[in-house]
Amino acid sequence: MKTLLTNCRIVNPFSSPEFIENGYILIENGIVEVIKEGIPNFTVDEKIDLNGKTVLPGMINAHAHLYSTLAMGMPFPKGNPTNFTEILEQVWWILDRALDRESTKASFEAGLLDHLRHGVTTVIDHHSSQNYIDGSLNLLAETAKQFGMNISGAFEMTDRNGKQTFQNSLDENITFHREFIEYKSVRPLIGLHASFTLSDESLKSISDRLKSERDWGIHIHTAEDKADRTDSKSRGYNSVIHRLDSFDLLNENSLVIHGVHFEPGDVDILKRTGAMLVHNPSSNANNRVGMTPTALIEEMQAGLGTDGMQGNMLEEAKIGTLIRSSHLVGGEPSVNYAEMLFKHNADIATKLFGRKIGKLDQGYAADLAVFDYNPRTEFNADNWIGHALFGMEAPIDVMTNGIFRVRNNSLIDLDEKSILTNANKQANILWNNMEETDG
Ligand SMILES: [Zn+2]
Numbered sequence: 385m386k387t388l389l390t391n392c393r394i395v396n397p398f399s400s401p402e403f404i405e406n407g408y409i410l411i412e413n414g415i416v417e418v419i420k421e422g423i424p425n426f427t428v429d430e431k432i433d434l435n436g437k438t439v440l441p442g443m444i445n446a447h448a449h450l451y452s453t454l455a456m457g458m459p460f461p462k463g464n465p466t467n468f469t470e471i472l473e474q475v476w477w478i479l480d481r482a483l484d485r486e487s488t489k490a491s492f493e494a495g496l497l498d499h500l501r502h503g504v505t506t507v508i509d510h511h512s513s514q515n516y517i518d519g520s521l522n523l524l525a526e527t528a529k530q531f532g533m534n535i536s537g538a539f540e541m542t543d544r545n546g547k548q549t550f551q552n553s554l555d556e557n558i559t560f561h562r563e564f565i566e567y568k569s570v571r572p573l574i575g576l577h578a579s580f581t582l583s584d585e586s587l588k589s590i591s592d593r594l595k596s597e598r599d600w601g602i603h604i605h606t607a608e609d610k611a612d613r614t615d616s617k618s619r620g621y622n623s624v625i626h627r628l629d630s631f632d633l634l635n636e637n638s639l640v641i642h643g644v645h646f647e648p649g650d651v652d653i654l655k656r657t658g659a660m661l662v663h664n665p666s667s668n669a670n671n672r673v674g675m676t677p678t679a680l681i682e683e684m685q686a687g688l689g690t691d692g693m694q695g696n697m698l699e700e701a702k703i704g705t706l707i708r709s710s711h712l713v714g715g716e717p718s719v720n721y722a723e724m725l726f727k728h729n730a731d732i733a734t735k736l737f738g739r740k741i742g743k744l745d746q747g748y749a750a751d752l753a754v755f756d757y758n759p760r761t762e763f764n765a766d767n768w769i770g771h772a773l774f775g776m777e778a779p780i781d782v783m784t785n786g787i788f789r790v791r792n793n794s795l796i797d798l799d800e801k802s803i804l805t806n807a808n809k810q811a812n813i814l815w816n817n818m819e820e821t822d823g
Contacts, residue, residue, distance in 0.1 A: 417482045442753055451480060454814050461474040492527040515822070522788075536572070565598075577616065578612055608642035663724065664688075667790055686724060749784075
């Protein structure tokens with residue numbers, strides 16, 4: 385099937401050219417060609433006139449928690465948490481124990497819908513449903529397939545719910561890894577909650593299990609709060625990263641999340657092992673844990689994630705810009721959040737999935753988002769970042785792997801209304817379960 389998209393304003397960030405006012409995109413099992421000028425006269429199966437609408441690459445969320453999708457509007461915890469550990473204990477560790485299969489499925493569906501609706505076609509998820517473990521990652525992969533999206537799955541291993549739960553979580557990660565490692569649109573990773581909720585014994589048993597696996601990588605929160613760093617030091621390590629490296633858990637497929645409180649020397653370990661860093665500005669601000677240093681983000685070419693806060697990556701890039709700006713005095717260098725979103729996330733997804741994802745270039749997956757955007761000022765190669773972050777909202781069409789999943793603002797093949805109705809129902813059940821779990 386050859387499809388030609390015509391009359392497109394093409395924004396292809398950090399590529400060449402970055403901006404085409406009126407171009408064509410030829411698709412056949414991926415992007416075959418992006419044509420800058422002239423009218424192509426070859427035969428295609430389908431020609432779609434986009435009438436000057438703006439096309440961006442399908443975006444990537446480099447760190448998501450779809451399991452927290454139904455937390456929106458949830459009652460505030462009774463204990464009024466005042467620090468990072470209390471927020472985990474009183475909110476997220478109650479929620480992830482209260483999730484069953486049905487509420488997990490509703491969370492996946494509503495969360496993926498939120499991403500797709502915002503032109504995000506690849507989600508690197510970190511999952512936790514501590515009383516529904518076996519088969520939860522398969523459910524994630526199945527649900528993502530229904531949406532036509534690329535998914536990376538990992539199950540959060542932790543010691544906080546006892547040895548058997550830890551063991552079941554390790555089994556779930558390994559089973560999922562073995563079943564899906566060859567899949568084109570699924571990328572298994574091995575999920576660890578964080579260093580401070582895993583004993584040396586647990587880290588060793590993970591490391592031992594991985595010795596016989598291939599192409600594995602871990603996905604873990606690192607030094608999000610000072611508490612994580614303090615914990616590693618109290619166990620005799622220089623830092624969280626040093627501790628993970630001591631168990632041979634870091635490699636070129638591994639994602640380390642946050643890095644707000646790294647120690648000197650951590651970057652050297654990450655560079656040596658090839659592990660990748662992902663920054664999540666809105667979550668860091670929300671949890672009041674501090675801000676990932678600018679120099680670290682630049683040195684590590686960090687990716688951008690939302691840590692469960694939302695599915696809208698353009699919004700995350702905008703919020704990230706504003707949060708950092710509010711902490712800087714005039715003239716201080718900031719971070720280019722558009723570069724994190726469009727360049728570094730594309731590099732991370734391309735590496736993890738083993739195929740080209742995240743650009744509108746020849747050979748890349750045909751994942752794209754079409755915006756019906758009428759700018760009030762000139763839109764050109766020099767100012768696309770301003771329009772993308774501060775002007776464009778939700779796309780009208782979204783394509784993944786060459787197939788429209790959203791067309792003229794409607795979901796194709798899936799019933800959006802029933803997904804949302806079910807999510808509402810499951811959210812109420814979940815919140816009640818949480819109250820019971822909470823006592
Ligand atoms: Zn997270």
